[in-house]
Amino acid sequence: MAPILEVRNLTRQFGKGRETVTAVDAISFAIEPGETVCLVGESGCGKSTTGRMVAGLLEATAGEVLFEGRNIRQLDRKAYQRYRQTVQIIHQDPYSSLNPTQTIRQILTAPLLRHRKVKNSAAAEARVLELLEIVDLTPASDVIAKYPHQLSGGQRQRVAVARALTVDPKFIVADEAVSMVDVSIRVSILTMLARLKREFDVTFLFITHDLALAKYFAWEGRITVMYLGRIVEDGPTQRLITDPRHPYTQALLSAVPEADPALAQHKRQIELRGAEIPSLLALPPGCSFHPRCPYMLPGQCDRTVPALEPVEVGGRVACPVRKQDAVSLLV
Amino acid sequence: MVQSTVGRPANDRHPDKPPLSLQNVHVSYATRRGKVQAVRNVSVDLHAGESLALIGESGSGKSTLGLAIVRLLPETARIEPGVITYRRNDREVDVLKLSRSEMRAFRWSDCAMVFQAALNAFNPVLKVWAQALDTAQAHGWHDKPAIRRRLVELLEFVQLDPKRVIDAYPHELSGGMRQRVLLALALLLNPQVLILDEPTTALDIITQRTIIKLLRQLKQEEHFTMIFISHDLAIAAELADRVATMYAGRIVELGTSDDIFYRPRHPYTLGLIRAVPTVTGGFEQLFSIPGSPPDLVKLPGGCKFHPRCTFATERCQQEEPELEQVGAEHSAACWNWREVQAELQRNPLHRGALNVLDGIGSEVEGS
DSSP states (O other), rough: OOOOOEEEEEEEEEEEEOOEEEEEEEEEEEEOOTTTEEOOOOOOSSSSHHHHHHSSOOOOOOEEEETTTGGGGGGOOOHHHHHHHEEEOOOOOOSSOOOSSSSSHHHHHHHHHHHTTTHHHHHHHHHHHHHHHHHTTOOHHTTOOOOOGGGGGHHHHHHHHHHHHTTTSSSEEEHHHHTSHHHHHHHHHHHHHHHHHHHOOOOOEEEOOOOHHHHHTTTSSSHHHTTTEEEEEEEEEEHHHOOOSHHHOOOHHHHHHHSHHHHHHOOOOOOOOOOOOOOOOOOOSSSTTTTTTTTOOOTTTTTOOOEEOOOEEEESOOOOOTTTTOSBBBB | OOOOSSSSOOTTTTSSSSSSEEEEEEEEETTEEEEEEEEEEEEHHHHHTOOOEEETTSSSHHHHHHHHHHHHOOOEEEEOOOOEEEEEEEEEGGGGGGHHHHHHHHHHHHHEEEOOOOOOGGGGTTHHHHHHHHHHHHHTOOOOOHHHHHHHHHHHTTTTOOHHHTTTGGGGSSSHHHHHHHHHHHHTTTTTTEEETTTTSSHHHHHHHHHHHHHHHHHTTTTOEEEEEEEEHHHHHOSSSEEEEEETTEEEEEEEEEHHHHHHOSSHHHHHHHHHOSSSSSOOOOOOOOOOOOSSOOSSSSSSSGGTTTTOOHHHHHOOOOOOOEETEEEEEOTTTTHHHHHHHHHOOOOHHHHSSSTTTTTTTTO
């Protein structure tokens, strides 16, 4: 199948002159229709910047975003509009992404009418009620007249999802969409998103710093790990979680606190040579991870930026030194 | 005052007497919408050298309880009724009866609070050294060279380079470095008890691991008595000997870490554990808890969890259950805890350890 979305050498810089920061550095990946891909990494790795470029909210400095095979920069007005509707983004903070002075009715009706998804306001009302049911905000007739502040964080995030659905998207970028939601209700929002995927053929790019959530949400999908603007590893979730090959992925997985005392005790502890993440303003030469990497080979890792190459077990790894070697995460 | 080791935390002379006892502690806030009962009827003993984790969602009262112990609550809060007793060697202190100046001495020298390492935990115009000096002097310690020696020693303990950090402003440090500086400052005056509020929240994963290692070292090698406050179950699993689950201001379950994670008896604890994924634990079937955390101004009658509880019966709507013993060191406030036990026999927890580690976790319910 042709990918619904592809990025090629996608790059984004901020600032200028000596203060230039390369937040995303020539990354390439493709997402097939119906796939679930999680983009994971620590703060500053470029995952949100990537998501914003994919959703068309931020222009790339170099490289291209292809939507259904066509470069989004070269679309005519009508096709560009269709792309912007088909690709929607859900932000992290449902407290600031909804207009506090508007009711849920107003928030959801406006895009329906603006994009001529419905004929008149009566039809809009009916569609809004339907959308609220789809995101499990019931009874919808109660919710529709409320203001965002009258809803809980989890309910607000559901409204944000309903708003994304007003324009019948086929691709949703969910940027830390459940990070601010209480733990007891996170799973219900993820379950709802998974249902949208099945029922409405929505493809997801799920951006998160939380590897446990990524594993859960993309169990049948793929995970892409970023570090300081580059992809260091990607692959099918179950392979990447159980048999990570890049030393950074291994370090990340071994460092994640586990919500299970036995696992917490049996996690392998990987000692890094440096604790602090280098600044994007002074990126190390070669592999960005080499100053911290326990397997660093002088003369190689500190000189050449490693290419992201396919591995037999599935996916790609940007580490010629270690990509063949499995490491057990539990001891 | 100067110590050669990191601290002198243990209650050496009376190891069996708990350094901190809370009895029937209530905290309420006066708000425009009315009185908010943030903490209700909390009684717990903190044993010497033990780590207790308070877990729960936003609004569960866990942070309020932590702040109440060191009396750093806002003016609108009242701690009433309740008794907080602190013990160190032969000294026994009724914390809520301390005068302002006695309280200042108690805070930091006996019981230190470590806040989440946001920038606002520091005075932004003071360098790390000046923050430490301020703290020491406010507690009547004026020997500058000794204070400096102590600070250097502590910065080394938290694996920071004192030369780099001591003359740095807070904004010049990364989040992980700030959290470690806060920890070093908290240890400055040899407290016996440390209260850590969300010690790893908002830090990057690898930084979280360095903080967890450090806290484990404080626990295992230095035998500090610690309270961890976190919404993150993983912090409890990584660091706690005992765990208290809080809901709507009360402790609804208290037990060893294994009790809570593998043999929960309160439906809320069970719900939390079934809602949180692990990373290396293989496939997990997860479930949310229906509904939302309660509005503290309009708490439901009976058990505060009953509107969200799948085990709720009519009794739960009428009467609020007290903590009841359900195991050796394990208590839960639920009329139907035996039903929870039966449910776990029928549908064992899909915990990661079960899937991945042969034999480990065999004490898990139903396996």
